[in-house]
Each structure stands twice: as C-alpha cells, then as structure tokens.
Ligand code: HEC
Ligand code: HEC
Ligand code: HEC
C-alpha cells in the first residue's frame with residue numbers, strides 16, 4: 319500500500335489517537351533511556367573486590383599519608399606499601415576483625431605481595447609521574463596558596479579515601495580491561511591546557527608530553 323494513504327489513515331484517526339501514539343512513543347523512549355542508563359554501565363563493568371579489605375580510616379589514626387605514599391630521593395613514587403611495611407603491626411593479630419585475620423593468613427604469613435587493584439591505572443601509552451605533580455610544582459606557580467601539604471593535592475586527582483569504611487570497589491571495563499576510575503584525558507587537560515598556567519610551568523599540552 320502506498321505511504322501517503324497510510325498517512326491519510328493516520329490523520330483520519332483524529333488528534334486524540336495521534337496524541338496517544340506520540341505519548342506512547344515518548345513513554346517508550348523514556349523507559350528505554352532509563353533502562354539503558356541503569357543497565358548499560360552494569361553490563362559494561364565488572365566489579366572486583368580488593369584482595370584485602372584494608373581501610374584507610376583505621377590507619378590514619380597512626381600514620382600520615384606520606385608515611386605510606388611518598389616520593390623517593392630519585393623522584394620515583396613509592397606507590398602502595400609492600401607487605402614488609404605492614405608486618406611490624408600485623409605479624410600477629412591486633413584486633414579480631416575478619417579482614418585482618420584473612421590478611422594475615424593469606425599475605426602477612428609468608429610475606430606475600432598483595433595484588434592490589436589500582437583504580438587510577440593508566441593505559442600503557444600514557445606517561446604519568448607523581449614527581450612532576452608534587453605540591454612543590456604548584457607552589458612554584460603560586461596560584462593555589464591553599465595547597466600547602468603534599469596531600470592537599472591528592473584529592474584533585476584521586477577520590478578521597480579517608481572516610482571509606484570499605485575499600486571502593488574496583489570496576490573493570492569488560493571490553494578494554496581498564497579501570498572505570500582512570501583519570502580521563504580531559505581531567506589532565508584541566509591543568510595542562512589551562513590558560514592561567516601558560517608560561518608558568520613545564521605543564522604542556524602537546525600530545526608527546528603524556529603519550530609515549
Ligand atoms: C598505612 C599505610 C597507608 C597510609 C597511611 C595511607 N595509605 Fe593510601 N593506600 C594504602 C594501601 C595499602 C592502598 C591500597 C588499597 C586501597 O586502594 O585502598 C592505598 C591506596 C591509596 C589510593 C588509591 C590509588 C588508586 O588509584 O587505586 C589513594 C588515592 C591513596 N591511597 C591515598 C592516600 C591518602 C590521601 C592518604 C592520607 C590521607 C593515604 N593514602 C594514607 C596505604 C596507606
Ligand atoms: C602501626 C601499626 C600498623 C601498621 C604498620 C599497619 N596497620 Fe593495619 N591495622 C592497624 C590497626 C590499629 C588496625 C585497626 C584495629 C584492628 O583491627 O586491630 C588495623 C587494621 C587493619 C586491617 C583490618 C581492616 C581495617 O582496615 O580496619 C587490615 C586488613 C590491615 N590493617 C592491613 C594493613 C596493611 C595491608 C598494612 C600495610 C600497608 C597495615 N595494615 C599496616 C595497625 C597497623
Ligand atoms: C595530577 C594528578 C595526581 C595527583 C596530584 C596525585 N596522583 Fe596519585 N595517581 C595519579 C595517576 C594518573 C595514577 C596512575 C599512574 C599510572 O597508572 O601510571 C596514580 C597512582 C597512584 C597510586 C597507585 C600507585 C601504583 O603503584 O600504581 C597511589 C597509591 C597514589 N596515586 C596516591 C597518591 C597520593 C597519596 C597523592 C597525594 C600525595 C597523589 N596520588 C597525587 C594521579 C595523581
């Protein structure tokens with residue numbers, strides 16, 4: 319049947335019917351979008367728990383950030399502390415938490431390395447070093463006088479870990495294998511391409527600065 323006669327039939331059905339058809343269409347669209355909004359990320363990412371239920375909160379009463387995460391003399395970043403750094407306290411149980419008991423059984427006894435999952439892990443073609451992003455680089459520029467201690471800057475790039483009573487779940491992209499919370503290029507560029515930073519630092523937005 320030719321199309322125009324279908325159109326005629328549709329129009330002949332009257333404005334009430336048309337309104338219903340449109341309402342139905344938009345309702346369906348809204349439903350599909352909402353479902354997609356919830357379902358798509360759930361399908362896209364696999365949640366993997368950290369191997370040890372370590373919390374920052376328990377340890378911040380005893381330590382500063384820089385006791386565990388610091389820049390070495392040569393500018394390399396200490397990263398996540400190794401099991402040998404934890405043994406002074408956890409060679410035997412301190413408390414009666416299951417998380418601690420599991421940690422001791424699986425890793426501390428036998429001094430095994432914990433395969434921590436790094437939320438920020440960058441793709442292999444991106445170069446990043448904490449040394450260039452030390453608080454001193456910002457202080458040289460003088461535009462953020464409120465950043466005084468090394469840890470004042472961590473929260474610019476990392477989500478806050480202080481208040482977590484469980485480690486944040488690691489979300490792995492099923493297609494790429496990368497972490498969902500990796501810092502995106504646009505976030506790097508919020509500094510590197512910031513016109514206020516121009517000529518003040520070596521922070522450069524040329525592709526080869528970050529891509530090797
Ligand atoms: C007792 C040692 C210790 C102290 C003190 C400590 N951390 Fe950690 N940090 C760890 C361990 C172990 C991990 C790995 C487990 C995890 O991700 O929670 C970690 C992971 C992190 C990560 C996650 C990195 C990523 O991309 O996955 C950030 C960010 C971080 N710490 C920031 C801080 C900040 C900020 C402070 C101070 C407020 C701090 N840490 C104090 C031991 C410590
Ligand atoms: C100076 C002592 C000290 C050091 C060093 C230390 N911890 Fe702890 N840890 C504690 C205390 C105190 C608690 C909380 C109370 C308890 O469980 O007895 C704790 C609790 C824990 C727990 C139970 C869950 C939680 O966070 O409350 C785990 C797991 C743990 N620590 C792992 C680690 C790891 C991994 C390291 C090394 C990166 C480490 N600890 C270094 C003192 C220490
Ligand atoms: C300018 C952004 C930026 C700042 C500021 C920053 N980080 Fe990171 N951090 C990153 C990126 C990006 C990675 C992932 C590096 C990679 O995969 O090569 C990372 C990785 C880490 C890791 C995991 C290390 C590992 O061995 O893989 C820890 C722990 C960490 N950062 C803690 C900190 C702490 C503590 C501070 C504050 C003193 C801090 N970061 C400041 C961007 C930043």
Ligand code: HEC
Nearest residue numbers: 444445446450455474501505506509510519520521527528
């Ligand atoms: C908070 C602002 C800020 C953010 C966010 C930031 N950078 Fe930087 N970056 C700087 C500054 C400032 C410098 C220059 C340091 C200096 O002059 O000592 C720099 C320098 C660098 C350098 C060294 C350049 C050189 O030639 O010495 C690299 C590589 C780099 N950044 C990569 C990254 C990547 C990758 C990201 C995102 C994952 C990132 N940066 C996010 C501020 C930032």
Ligand code: HEC
Nearest residue numbers: 441444501502503504506507510522523524525527528529
């Ligand atoms: C300040 C650091 C920085 C600079 C400068 C930079 N990139 Fe990136 N780029 C990143 C980071 C970090 C990622 C990985 C995270 C992500 O996927 O956004 C990335 C990812 C990419 C990707 C993978 C696709 C994507 O967006 O996920 C392409 C393509 C890319 N960059 C091209 C470029 C080109 C071309 C330039 C120069 C015009 C450039 N980048 C400059 C940090 C940078």
